[in-house]
Amino acid sequence: MGPLPQGRVEIKGLDTSSPSLNGARLLILRGGPWGEQVAARVRERGGVPVIRPLIEIVPERTPELPAAVARWNRGDYDWVILTSANAVAAVVAAGVVAESVPRSRVAAVGPGTASAAEAAGIAVDLVPESNFSTDGLLTALEAAFGAEAEEGIRSFLLPLSNLSDERLQTRLRAAGHLVERVTAYRTVEITQDEESAVEFAEALVGCEAVLVTSGSAARALASRLSALPESAIAEALPTIAAIGAPTAAALAGAGIQPQIVAPTQTIDGLLDAVADQLSDPQSYDPSQK
Numbered sequence: 001m002g003p004l005p006q007g008r009v010e011i012k013g014l015d016t017s018s019p020s021l022n023g024a025r026l027l028i029l030r031g032g033p034w035g036e037q038v039a040a041r042v043r044e045r046g047g048v049p050v051i052r053p054l055i056e057i058v059p060e061r062t063p064e065l066p067a068a069v070a071r072w073n074r075g076d077y078d079w080v081i082l083t084s085a086n087a088v089a090a091v092v093a094a095g096v097v098a099e100s101v102p103r104s105r106v107a108a109v110g111p112g113t114a115s116a117a118e119a120a121g122i123a124v125d126l127v128p129e130s131n132f133s134t135d136g137l138l139t140a141l142e143a144a145f146g147a148e149a150e151e152g153i154r155s156f157l158l159p160l161s162n163l164s165d166e167r168l169q170t171r172l173r174a175a176g177h178l179v180e181r182v183t184a185y186r187t188v189e190i191t192q193d194e195e196s197a198v199e200f201a202e203a204l205v206g207c208e209a210v211l212v213t214s215g216s217a218a219r220a221l222a223s224r225l226s227a228l229p230e231s232a233i234a235e236a237l238p239t240i241a242a243i244g245a246p247t248a249a250a251l252a253g254a255g256i257q258p259q260i261v262a263p264t265q266t267i268d269g270l271l272d273a274v275a276d277q278l279s280d281p282q283s284y285d286p287s288q289k
Helices: 032-044 064-073 085-093 111-119 134-147 167-174 194-205 215-227 245-253 267-279
Strands: 025-030 048-059 079-082 105-108 155-161 178-189 209-212 239-242
Touching (some): 032 267, 064 085, 134 167, 167 178, 209 215
Parallel strands (some): 025 048, 025 209, 079 105, 079 155, 155 178
């Protein structure tokens, strides 16, 4: 199978011309290597990261994922869809062989996921050009299918989180394709004791903005806020910043209205939007980004 021309984007490093955060304290809701990477980007832009994890990623210890990865290694799937760097880490841990021949094509939901895949030696054939979401990924896939000489039913492997919704598999199956979904990892809310809850409340009111980067983080934030006494958050809450429309919808569904919705669903896009809002809240207009 040859490379696809549609939907491919170049993965670049951090743009040093990005707008400055000017010392703003930003609350990050996930820890571990991912949280440290986001914190490093905040520092590079002149901000102060505050990590207070509400969710964590844990491995899925069932035989389904290794079995699916073994089929991937044999080239049994036409396409494998990777929707996060967590999925990349999970399939690598399950034994994916980057040099598999015949090789299944790989689609990544965005440049961050594609970068993680390529760092692991997994060649990525397709990335949406701008809309780094389920809808953008489906649009890019449809364009790729339209450019192929042969039409027909394709087989897909979807290694996803336990909390991922069913839109991707539903749309692919509705188009007549064969889809195997496996749980690659689990996203769980961290249970906190009274002391850590107080620390979270103090961090919350001490920050200028909260970075909400997934639906699971949105729901965990709502849960944590609802559990806090009013006295703990008597001061004005910080700006709530969502990484894109799906996360904003998850926040709204949990009863939280985000003040910032990044139009580009990447960490850099989110930090751009936060920097713009904090520097000039009156003129901030995400539709112009």
